[in-house]
Amino acid sequence: MINSKEMSVITARISYELDEAIERFAEQTKSTKSEIINSALKKYLFEQSGIKHSPNHEDNFNDIDWANFKPIYTLSDDARRILILLEQIAANTASDEDDQKQHTFASEALVKGYSSEYEEVLPGIFPEVPNEICDEAHDIMSMFQDLLTSYNNLSKDEKTSVPDMNEHMIHCQGFDFNDPSELRLFDFLRFMREKDRWSIPYDDMIEHSDRGNSHQRQLSQYRNMLKKHKFIRQHILDYSASLSRDEIIQITNL
Known part of the structure; x- marks a missing residue:
């Protein structure tokens, strides 16, 4: 949906045939003509300017509908x-x-x-999930695997001294199945798990959530954790080294 608070009004001349086509398309898709024109122009400008999807760019992330089935409007x-x-x-x-x-x-x-x-x-298909989103899903699993392994390598006293909330956040809490984007991320990770990828953090996630369903959005929280995790890892020369107790707490602080 278009947010009218962020929109400006412009006047443009288009052919009668194009106007009729937009009208028919709007009826077919249950959209408004403004939504169709806005979406088409945005897609055109993205393609012409070479702007690529970035998971860190919230506007791009929300504008690109890769989470839902692609409706079939026409075929060549x-x-x-x-x-x-x-x-x-x-x-x-x-x-x-x-x-x-x-x-x-x-x-x-x-x-x-x-x-x-x-x-x-014709069979329904999903749009392609951008590489950046797949990479982000892998990064999330990599981070949780690092947290789990590092926590297990702590001494007994160090484990005891980790606050309960931080210990809770060492485990991936799953994804919101009511959010199409988060559900697709989970489905991608499930697919990877069937290929024996990320078995440790994935199985841990299943155990510490409702079979992977968090019942609330988690992606924003995971992204904040990822920023801290990457920053810390960039300053550790030996990547095979475990995270310290303090580093685990820093990453899992909400």
Whole structure:
């Protein structure tokens, strides 16, 4: 949604055909014409200026919708032709009558260009998660693995002297499943865990949360911890060295 407090009003001349196209698109997507124009201009300027997504840039992070399924508004003619051939092959080779009807329906919808039916006949896909976001997810797991390992390497007296709140924050608290962005981050980490990546911090997260669900947003907190963790690690010559008690407390202080 556009925040009217941050918007200015401009006047521009566009063709009647373009205005009608925007109107139809607005009705189809249940958006306003202003939202569509604002989004299109922002995307165009990002592409032309070479601005890349940065997880540290909150405006970019919120503007790029990589967390939700991509709706299918249109397909190129070449894409339709390829899909039509595939659907016709599938219909001709289907052993089940219902499958044959489904592929025939899909083929006809694509041939006749019934765009409102595309989402019924094509699999839904998510937009690509930017490399920066994937890297950030890896950094979060790396930080928690470092915290867990370093805490375990403390002496008994040092462990006892770590405040309860800091000890609590040594464990990843999961991600908010009600937030699409955080849910996708968790799903990416789950995918990585299936490939035997980050097993220690991931399994610890599952144990210290509701199966990974934090029920409240955590990403901002993790980012603040990451800044402190990276700053401390930059000043430790031997990266294999464990964090000290004081460094663990500094990173996990809220």
